[in-house]
Amino acid sequence: MRSKYVSVSVVLTSILASSTSWGFDATSVPVVVASTTSETPTVTTATLSKPVTVQPVATAADAKTPEEHSAEIAKQRETVSEQLRVAQLELDEAKEKPTVPAKQAEKLADDVDQLKQLELVHAQRENAVARKQELLAQQQAVRDKIESLESKGLGEETTFTLPMLDVARDELLVEQQRTATVQKQLQNAAAAVEAAILARDEKERRRRAAQEAINNKPKPEDRPRLEAELARADLVNRIATATVELKQLEAANENLSAELQGLNVNFLAAKVAWLEQHVEYRPEDLQRQMLELDRQETHLKNSVVQSQNDLDYLETRYRAACQRAEEPGGDNSAVKAEIEARRFARTVEQDRIMLVNRQLARFSHIRKAWQRRYDNANETTSFASLKEWKKETDLYLVGMDLEQSELSARLEELRGKLDEINTRITTLAAVPDANTFEVRSLKDSATYLQRLIGLYEQDLGNLRSVRRLSDKLLAEIGASSNSVNASERLRYVWDRVAGLWNYEIFKTSDDRPVFVRTFALAVIAFVIGLFLARVISRFLGSRLLPRFGVDANASSALQSLAYYVMLIGFSLGALRFANVPLTAFTILGGALAVGVGFGSQNIVNNFVSGLILLAECPIRVGDLIEVDGLFATVERVGARSTRLRTGANMEIIVPNSRLLETNVVNWTLSDSRIRCDVQVGVAYGSDLQRVKELLLKAAKTQPQVMFEPSPFVWFTDFADSSLNFRLCFWIHMNSLSQRLDIETAVRFSIDRLFRESGVQIPFPQRDLNIGGSRPLTVRVVSDDEAVKRAA
Secondary structure, three states: OOOOOOOHHHHHHHHHHOHHHHOOOHHHOEEEEEEOOOOOOEEEEEEOOOOOOOOOOOOHHHHOOHHHHHHHHHHHHHHHHHHHHHHHHHHHHHHHOOOOOHHHHHHHHHHHHHHHHHHHHHHHHHHHHHHHHHHHHHHHHHHHHHHHHHHOOOOOOOOOOHHHHHHHHHHHHHHHHOHHHHHHHHHHHHHHHHHHHHHHHHHHHHHHHHHHHHHOOOOOOOHHHHHHHHHHHHHHHHHHHHHHHHHHHHHHHHHHHHHHHHHHHHHHHHHHHHHHHHOOOOHHHHHHHHHHHHHHHHHHHHHHHHHHHHHHHHHHHHHHHHHHHHOOOOOHHHHHHHHHHHHHHHHHHHHHHHHHHHHHHHHHHHHHHHHHHHHHHOOOOOHHHHHHHHHHHHHHHHHHHHHHHHHHHHHHHHHHHHHHHHHHHHHHHOOOOOOHHHHHHHHHHHHHHHHHHHHHHHHHHHHHHHHHHHHHHHHHHHHHHHOOOHHHHHHHHHHHHHHHOOOEEEEOOOOOEEEHHHHHHHHHHHHHHHHHHHHHHHHHHHHHHHHOOOOHHHHHHHHHHHHHHHHHHHHHHHHHHOOOOOOHHHHHHHHHHHHHHOOOHHHHHHHHHHHHHHHHOOOOOOOEEEEOOEEEEEEEEOOOEEEEEEOOOOEEEEEHHHHHHOOEEEOOOOOOEEEEEEEEEEOOOOOHHHHHHHHHHHHHOOOOOOOOOOOEEEEEEEOOOOEEEEEEEEEEOOOHHHHHHHHHHHHHHHHHHHHHHOOOOOOOOOOOOOOOOOOOOOOOOOHHHHHHHHO
16 A cells, blocks of 8 residues: 655655656755754755855855945046046036047047946945845845745645645756756856956056057156047946846856745745645546536537638638629739638637647546546556556657647747748838738738747647646656556556457457457367367377278278368367358459469379279278389378388388379288289200199198199290299289288299209300311410510
8 A cells, every 4th residue: 555645755766766757957956954853843954965065156245245345336437437428528628619629529538438337347246235135135035935934845735636746846847847947157257257357457458558659758848648549448448347246246146046946846846845745636636627627618618619610701701802803903912812811710719729629639638537537646647547547648748749730830830920921011101102901901811820829829729738737747657656566567467468359359350359368268279179189180190990890991981081171170160169251251262373373283193093092992901002113002192192111120101292293002902802913934855844833833832822723834935044934923912021021032933943853954055166177285384485475
């Protein structure tokens, strides 16, 4: 639970932390820090890291009291005034005497001007001293206010309400915004002092030069001229010296003014902190505020009605002016000026209605802001509501920023038009025979434009006041959010996570929402459906159908078809559960058809081929097939591809379309019986009937060889080295390795029987015939002779 009553120091720290949202830089102004050691908070002056600092200017008058300083300046002014009176009399006498040389008269006039300037500087110094006394008095008054606030507060009889706190905050904001101006004034005052000192030093150098010229004992005829130059240089130096003192006084006053501004900031900050601790958020105050808003809203609505009536009247006058412009004859320039004035008048009323309607639209936000401020102060708001209020207010401020930019641009445009019209009025005023009616129409247009500019400035001010109210709400929301305990924050995070469950992802074509909840459940339903489709289809193909006498191949085909049918059904059910209309698949079907015609044709071709294989069953699970000279057993016929396994235990994935488009030998499609051939050759001269009997015996002795059809032997050829026979017999073949095993066993048996019976299996023999005129001579030679012959 947030504590309602906190110390002034804590409240003030909150103010300074949120000062940027109120529009000022809290690091550049003095603040107050309150102590809560006693029942009444004690407010003391303190500064932040960048306080308002002033550098006092050291002057000779600092050791004097303001009264003494003022008396000294008055005495100097009286002396100058007496000198000015004497110089003015001499100048007047010189003007009356024609015998006085012109140069002497000019010197007298120059002296009079210099004395007048000196007298003016002394007068300004007197005013500066008086202002210093006034600033000191104001500082003392503010210090008294601070002491009173420390000891008594703002009083106990008055009820302190939220509007009073807002007024104090606005006053503090204004004072703190003056900080930059005060700093600039201090810099300007210091620069003025430096410039005055430089000018005085220059004048002092000239005076010393004039004095040195006299000290050098000039000629008697030059001495009067040098004395006159010295007197003039001394007067100019007196003016420069007085100017330096004046600028120093003004700089000192700026320092006092900065100190006063800092004291005001301290007092107002302490006042805001005190009010925040003692303000009462009563329902009747909120009701009074709402009644005031209702009154303002009613007033604006009435003004809209009045403006609409005025607009109708101005529209009539504008149309009448346009009709006069279409009439032949007359002064077209005057009529055009009248039309322009009527148009401006109509624009003023149209914009007035628009701006008032904008202000009326802001009342809803203003009421919410006030209600939320009171609810937040009375601790009737949850942390989740605070976050929601902040989000809404931030979003509203974004719109206000855009509206403010629009208003500023419109004001700039209207001011440009007003300058243009004023220029035309000035131009026509210089023309002697200018059309009076045109000038009057232009002045009316200027008047309407000034009214329109005033309306926009008024709406801009209203917008800024609403912005300030929103900023205060945000600052209070931030302060309340910072004081929320950890349990409430965790509850908010949990609610946010739970809220995502009902977040709308998108909407369907029939304007039905799809939430995260429905989408997640649809995905879960699809996954469960996919699992059930696999389990049910496997149970159907491996358990149920075989019990009804369905063979393995048909069971596999029905299992695959059942799987895809159930998968489609569960998918459509999941989409329906997620509020996705199934009518959308009519459009999807057309798009799918286009996709099939381009990039998806191979995939769909394989899928359709898989359906054909499952329906016609030219290739079944367990069949031994031959594809491109490769023997393999079919393990699975899928929707897109078929899986084969070779005798070397290699798995091969073949696209279904390839099995239909190429020649495939299915050794076990309708019958597993196949005929095997074993060829063998015997030597010439062997007993052929005996060979035949032995071959038939070798086949019949193998248990895997079928008796029906019975084995038989073909005498195939008289070869070069042998007599060739072919033994043919039938077996049931389920795999290629089985066939090769049987053929191998038959060959082993033939070899054994032939050896027992003395039948020879010849190897290739060649007869070499060498022709010549005489017989070949054969003799034995030694190794040495053989080497020599070879060489």
